[in-house]
Amino acid sequence: MTPHHSPSARPDRASVPPLAVAVIGAGAIGTAVAEALENGDVPGARLVAVLRSGSTRDEVDAAVDAADVLVEAAGVEAAEEFIPRVTGAGKDVIVCSCGVFARHEYPQDLIGDGPGRVLVPAGAVGGLDVLAAAARAGTDEAALRHVTIKSPAALGIRQTLDTPLEVFRGSAREAALEFPRTSNASVALALATLGLDRVEAIVVADPGVQRTRHVVEWESPVGRYDMRFENAVDPDSGGRTSAITAWSVAGVLTSIRAGAGPGVVVVAAARPVEGARVTP
Ligand SMILES: NC(=O)C1=CN([C@@H]2O[C@H](COP(=O)(O)OP(=O)(O)OC[C@H]3O[C@@H](n4cnc5c(N)ncnc54)[C@H](OP(=O)(O)O)[C@@H]3O)[C@@H](O)[C@H]2O)C=CC1
Ligand SMILES: O=C([O-])CC(=O)C(=O)O
Secondary structure, three states: OOOOOOHHHOOOHHHOOOEEEEEEOOOHHHHHHHHHHHOOOOOOEEEEEEEOOOOOHHHHHHHHHHOOEEEEOOOHHHHHHHHHHHHHOOOEEEEOOHHHHHHOOOHHHHHOOOOOOEEOOOOOOOOHHHHHHHHHOOOOOOEEEEEEEEOOHHHOOOOOOOOOEEEEEEEHHHHHHHOOOOOHHHHHHHHHOOOOOOEEEEEEEOOOOOOEEEEEEEEEOOEEEEEEEEEOEOHHHOOOOEOHHHHHHHHHHHHHHHOOOOOOOOOOOOOOOOOOOOOO
16 A cells, blocks of 8 residues: 655654653652663653752743753652643643552542642563553442552561561552552552552562562453563662663653553664664
8 A cells, every 4th residue: 555644744843852850759769760761761851950859940941941841750749839830831741659559538529629630650671561451441330459569678677577467458548548658650550440449469578689579460351451561670779670761751751752652562763763772
């Protein structure tokens, strides 16, 4: 079949200015995202600001003004403060601390009327594309379970353990309220599928793990999925944060620039294939 695009119908992507990104939080994820931007690992995006807990009001205002999109990597208190501030200014915010939504009956209660949007990265887990598709096919008979297995220290468990211990079982909402620093992945899975009150979250402290493990199990009439992730942890996070999270954020930024969501492999002329390293 002959393609019938006229060259003029195609957007001239080369002329699109780079996406201006401000990062909120200079901890494990924020630093890794900022470095990825500075090293050219996020095609079509550039770093315009990094906000720290001590940043002044003027610095915050300037970063929100300068950015097309902000990356929140600063914790649920900062997410609570920044989400309405950024979306109200008409900018999008990629929220790593999506567990903040556990504090609100509906996400809209925090986001308000926008016009900016909240974008939740897959973060430490994956497969949100297939799970969201399965949820779209029907949720009445669907069930989703997420098991997080971390070192006791990463979960703030001081007790000395010889064997793995289940320290929590409940809904994703309850997990995020009890373990706000380590249950964001449960909330991301829930937001993509069945909501915060119908996803079962289990947290296990395992003294034997060097890497964080996530097990995601979905069952519904459309399919059964069993996904396992074994993540290296960011050395700057006290064993808490999976290093893949920052790269998931980088993937979202690349997708914004490409105009297609994560889970879509964008292949375009004169641009690197998604995921490919950019040679400067
Ligand atoms: N979605 C997911 O899958 C995952 C989400 N996360 C979440 O992402 C968030 C970031 O994680 P991580 O980088 O490991 O955390 P870190 O604790 O390493 O870094 C957080 C940083 O944010 C800073 N900060 C706190 N409040 C503010 C503020 N108001 N403005 C600007 N900076 C602020 C802190 O500074 P200071 O120390 O001075 O307070 C700190 O440097 C956490 O909420 C974490 O739970 C983590 C892993 C996976
Ligand atoms: O980094 C991880 O493995 C997961 C995590 O802390 C979170 O979901 O908040």
